[in-house]
Every structure is written in C-alpha cells, then in structure tokens.
Amino acid sequence: MHEVESALRSxxxxxxxxxxxxxxxxxTFAITLLEEMCTGDSKGAYISTRIDPIAxxxxxxxxxxxxxxxxxxDATQSExxxxxxxxxxxxxxxxxxxxxxxxxxEDVTILILDSWDAVSFQIGKKNQGVEKLETSxxxxxxxxxxxxxxxTEYTGEKRLDYLVDAILRLEKEQIDGRIVRKVFIDKMRxxxxxxxxxxxxxxxxxxxxxxxxxxxxxxxxxxxxxxEEEVLHGNYSTGIEGLDTIIGGYPKGGFVLLELTDDSxxxxxxxxxxxxxxxxxxxxxxVVYMPEEGSYSSPVKRLLMDYVSEEVLNRNLRMPxxxxxxxxxxxxxxxxxxxxxxxxxxxxxxxxxxxxxxHFAIYRGLKKPVLHVIGLTALNSxxxxxxxxxxxxxxxxxxxxxxxxxxxSKPSAKLKNEIRELADVHLRxxxxxxxLNFYGVKPHTVIYNISPSPTEGYHQLKLTPFL
Numbered sequence: 001m002h003e004v005e006s007a008l009r010s011x012x013x014x015x016x017x018x019x020x021x022x023x024x025x026x027x028t029f030a031i032t033l034l035e036e037m038c039t040g041d042s043k044g045a046y047i048s049t050r051i052d053p054i055a056x057x058x059x060x061x062x063x064x065x066x067x068x069x070x071x072x073x074d075a076t077q078s079e080x081x082x083x084x085x086x087x088x089x090x091x092x093x094x095x096x097x098x099x100x101x102x103x104x105x106e107d108v109t110i111l112i113l114d115s116w117d118a119v120s121f122q123i124g125k126k127n128q129g130v131e132k133l134e135t136s137x138x139x140x141x142x143x144x145x146x147x148x149x150x151x152t153e154y155t156g157e158k159r160l161d162y163l164v165d166a167i168l169r170l171e172k173e174q175i176d177g178r179i180v181r182k183v184f185i186d187k188m189r190x191x192x193x194x195x196x197x198x199x200x201x202x203x204x205x206x207x208x209x210x211x212x213x214x215x216x217x218x219x220x221x222x223x224x225x226x227x228e229e230e231v232l233h234g235n236y237s238t239g240i241e242g243l244d245t246i247i248g249g250y251p252k253g254g255f256v257l258l259e260l261t262d263d264s265x266x267x268x269x270x271x272x273x274x275x276x277x278x279x280x281x282x283x284x285x286x287v288v289y290m291p292e293e294g295s296y297s298s299p300v301k302r303l304l305m306d307y308v309s310e311e312v313l314n315r316n317l318r319m320p321x322x323x324x325x326x327x328x329x330x331x332x333x334x335x336x337x338x339x340x341x342x343x344x345x346x347x348x349x350x351x352x353x354x355x356x357x358x359h360f361a362i363y364r365g366l367k368k369p370v371l372h373v374i375g376l377t378a379l380n381s382x383x384x385x386x387x388x389x390x391x392x393x394x395x396x397x398x399x400x401x402x403x404x405x406x407x408x409s410k411p412s413a414k415l416k417n418e419i420r421e422l423a424d425v426h427l428r429x430x431x432x433x434x435x436l437n438f439y440g441v442k443p444h445t446v447i448y449n450i451s452p453s454p455t456e457g458y459h460q461l462k463l464t465p466f467l
Contacts, residue, residue: 220459286366
C-alpha cells in the first residue's frame, strides 16, 4: 500500500501494528511488505511463534531471496525445531536481548514478529510485565532504526494501540456468500490518509489492494479476442480475455443479463459492455443497441469511437433515435413520430410492438450473427405486459438464430426478478469502496475486481479474484 510504504521510506524505526482474525491475510500482507521494502542491500527478519520456517518458504516461493534462511527465526519454543535460527527465551530480558541481537548484528531494515499475542502471553504469564515488553520493543526499533511490524489477532483497543505509529486492520466479510477482504487504516502517524480502507486480495500468495475508482477504467482501441474453439467451446467472445476464461464466453442463442446493483456505477460498467460490442463489430458482426434511459444514441456512438473506427460503426452498428435529424447518421434509425431535434428518450414509438417491427427490419440488413443490446431502463415508460412480451419475443428469436441478447438492468428497471430467471448468463456488478467489481450468478463465480490493463496501445480490462 502506498500509504504504508511512504511512511516506512520517510521514517526510521516506524512501528506498525497489524490486526486481524485468523485467515484475514496478516502474514501475507507482512511478507508482501517485506518484498516491497527489502531491495538492494536491505534485509528483513521474520520471527515466527506459530509457523515453521520451512513451511513459510514453501508458502511464499522466492522469499529466501529477500529474507536469508538465518533471518527466519523460529520462536515456537519447539524442542524439535529444524530451523537454522531459533529464538529461545525464558524471561523478558532474554527475549529482548535476542531480538536486539537479530536487528543489530544483521543490520535488519524491517522486523516482523508473528505473532505478538504469543510473546506477550508468555512474558505476561511469567509476570515479567507486558507493558515493559511493549515499551522496550518499540524502543529497540527506534534506536536501531529498524521498522517493526507486530502481528496480532486482537481487534479491540489496548495500550499498545497508543504507542505504535500505525495500525492496519484486516477483515474478511461475505457478499452473497462470496469472500470480500478489506484493509482499514485505523492510524497513520505523521501522514494524511486519503482513504481509510481498501478492498484487497491474496491471489497468488501476495497482498494486492485495489485502488482504481469505478470511474477510472478508461477506454481505448479494442483488439479483437481470438476465438479459439477449444477455449470458448463454440461460444462468442465477451471481448475481454479474462472474462472469456472465467465464464467461457457468451453462448450462441444466449440471453445475458448485466445487473448493476447501485446507481453509483450506472455508467462505470460500460467498458465491460463496450468491449463486447467492439469485438462483435470488429469481427464484422451486426449490433443493434438500445442505450439505457438518459443515454442517447449519438453520444454513445462517440464513446464507441474510442474502441473502433467510425467506418466499422457505420457498417455494423444500429441504434434507435427519436430525432429525425439524427437519423441521417448511418448508425441511427428513427423511431419517433415527430421531427424534434432534441429527443427525451432514444425510443419514442407508440408501442413496443411497433419498435420491435423496426428492430427486426433493421436486423435483416445486418451481417449475422447479431448482438442485440437493450438498456432495460429505456423501457420504463411502457407497461410491464408490453415489456414482458417484447423481451419474450427477442429471447425466442436469438435462441433460434444463434444471436446473443444482452440486457442491462439498473435498480430502477422493471421486471427485474422475472428477467433474472430468464437469463442464461447473469453477471452482477457491485461497488466496493469506490471500485468496480462483479460476480457471476449464472455461472457461479467468486467476486472479481475490474481494473484497466492497457497493452501495446490497446485497451483491455484486468479481472482479479478476491481470494
């Protein structure tokens, strides 16, 4: 994390208390911090009261390059330890002397003590004075200019909280039965903290926090995803390589629902949809796209020009407009009865059956297969029976033609429950602390964070699982 690394690089002997329940990711965070801080001649030391050093190296491959074997110190008090370095102590004095020897003799930059609970319990049990232990440990860190990370499983307040320079608290919760991890910055002495918490993952055995805001996914030229039959099993590419890997693409003849659970991400999800649209367009397939309520066709076309050329759009993309003047654009077809230049919605047909007739008339002029995209809030002005009939007809159509239908559902859309039941693929998008994330309802997946991943001048999205 930028805040923690800045604090450690700007100070000497900075002390950090790392809190969290078992399994929250404390050890992984500490090891990742070591790898970030120990570059060049900098060295780290890890004193473990609960994990065998051999098991630690097995869990974190390559760790021996950052922490020499002799600096992984077994403090479990086991008589059968095979560690090269072992910390045996009988009282407060012997423990402090051993710790001082480690940091002073080895010129250690950062020391991790995992766990502080075990040490303080042993010292306190022998009536040696936990308060003196705390004060002395922090004094050693500052006098030797060694950063000190103390790992604990208590989450309440204790005296130590007031003594250390920084406190991080790691928590694990669930959303719809899926794991979400967050790190809270409860204290950071000497530094302003722009955000008090971040979502994070332990994927690949490393601590990675997510900082890209939902509005910061960006846009850029799309490069078509290769449709390898053995990978996609005959399905269409989603236009996002990671998503193809996760769900196997969108099925031919399938109904895909993209559900937005919060209005705060009403526009932020669009790079996910636009990469799908761009992939269809650049593979010379047709797209008929009815944007959501409040999102008009002309501005949407301009946004899509970030992903594909205007020539490709004019050839393969069709969108409804209620403006007679706009319908001169080859991408737009007129649906309204008047000739106003400023439409209030993109669809102003007297009935959805009339719109559907125009939709299929436009469809017949496009190259197959065709991607049908409907922003469901654009239908809110119609009766539910009309919406139900229209969607039923389009779903039946794509199933027989092997086209694909994507519907975008926002919190205000009608018939949400019925539409969820109809969907073959259902992806739910959620905000977590300002970041954009999704998980699969159908098929079932873990939660993934979405971040930009520009590659060789092209735009792509990176999907990282919460693990």
